[in-house]
Amino acid sequence: MKTALIVLLLATAGSASAETLTVCATDKTCRFTGDSGIQAAVDAAKDGDTVLIKAGIYHPASYRDVPFQDLALRGYVVIDHKRLTISGEAGSIIDGKAGNPSIAFVVQDADVAFKNLTIRDFRYAEEEDKIYDGHGIFAINSRVRIDDVTMERIIKMGITGRGDSLIDATNVKLLDGHLGVWLEESAHARLRNMVIRGGDSAAIGAYMTSSATLSNSVIDGNTDDGVYAKDHASIVVTNSLILNN
Numbered sequence: 001m002k003t004a005l006i007v008l009l010l011a012t013a014g015s016a017s018a019e020t021l022t023v024c025a026t027d028k029t030c031r032f033t034g035d036s037g038i039q040a041a042v043d044a045a046k047d048g049d050t051v052l053i054k055a056g057i058y059h060p061a062s063y064r065d066v067p068f069q070d071l072a073l074r075g076y077v078v079i080d081h082k083r084l085t086i087s088g089e090a091g092s093i094i095d096g097k098a099g100n101p102s103i104a105f106v107v108q109d110a111d112v113a114f115k116n117l118t119i120r121d122f123r124y125a126e127e128e129d130k131i132y133d134g135h136g137i138f139a140i141n142s143r144v145r146i147d148d149v150t151m152e153r154i155i156k157m158g159i160t161g162r163g164d165s166l167i168d169a170t171n172v173k174l175l176d177g178h179l180g181v182w183l184e185e186s187a188h189a190r191l192r193n194m195v196i197r198g199g200d201s202a203a204i205g206a207y208m209t210s211s212a213t214l215s216n217s218v219i220d221g222n223t224d225d226g227v228y229a230k231d232h233a234s235i236v237v238t239n240s241l242i243l244n245n
Contacts, residue, residue: 018048025056035061035099038077038086047083053117055091059099060122065131066106068140068162074133075106082110088117096122096134103135113145120152132156136177139165139187146172153177158196161187161210169194174203180222183210183233197221203245206233215239 021044023037024030032041035058041051060076067073076096079086086105094104094117104119105112114137124134132138134156137146141163147170151158154177161167161182167189173196174180180196180203183189187210194217196203202225206212209232217240219226226242227235 017046018050019046020050020052021045022052022054023058024054025058027054030054035059038094039064042077042079042082042084042086045082045084050085050087053086053088053092053094055089057093057095059095059097060102060104061099063100063102064106066108066140068132071130071132073106073138073140074100074102074131075138076100076102076104078106078108079110079112080108083112084110085113085115086117087113087115090116092116093118093120095120101125101133103133103138105137107137107139107142107144109141111143114147114149116148118150118152119154120150121154123155134178135160136174138162139167141165144168146170148172150175151177157182159189161189163187173197174199179203179205180219181205181212183212184208186210188212192216194218195220199223202226202228203242204228204235205230206235207231208233211235213238217241218243220244 021041023032064078065072136151136154136158138160145168150173158174165187176198179201183206189212191214197220199222203219204227206229220243222245226245
């Protein structure tokens, strides 16, 4: 009982001190402004804080490379060893069409909730090299919650879980990209109320010992498989439509 009370008090204290760090696209009165503002706010944030992205369009003007296996993940926004919420106002758009080819968000050894964002047009510099770019949200050994997010024309993978990541995605649309959800190692994804449509590869691909559950969702019009599991991976689908793949 005493231990539970201490944990409760610590959690309450942590939430009471949480702050909201606001990022604006052009408004110079915001503490964090412009294309570099999101990363600057993430760097300044402490565990439990929220980074609020105001309406506007943000381009990857800079990047950070995150080593992973024999690759470098080129992240526009990198969240490393933090517990944060990244929340957008209506009309907040992370747009990779201009600026550096990169991944919209790289999450490493972190606990992050993404809410109410549009991520679109992220692209690669080279299709096959040791630099990973052109992805949407790329999680490594992390806990990630994604709610009310739309990804459009992501040229590689929309949502990626690697290592022992746990991903919860609800009310997410992955439209006209390449591969919707990609899982490897022992990553697991719980996918609900999803629409994965119009990709030029599979909607969901799971490899090694990864796993996914999909419910109340629509997978439609993807060039390759609706769901694809290889090695010892598994995908469980309930109450969903898999059409025209």
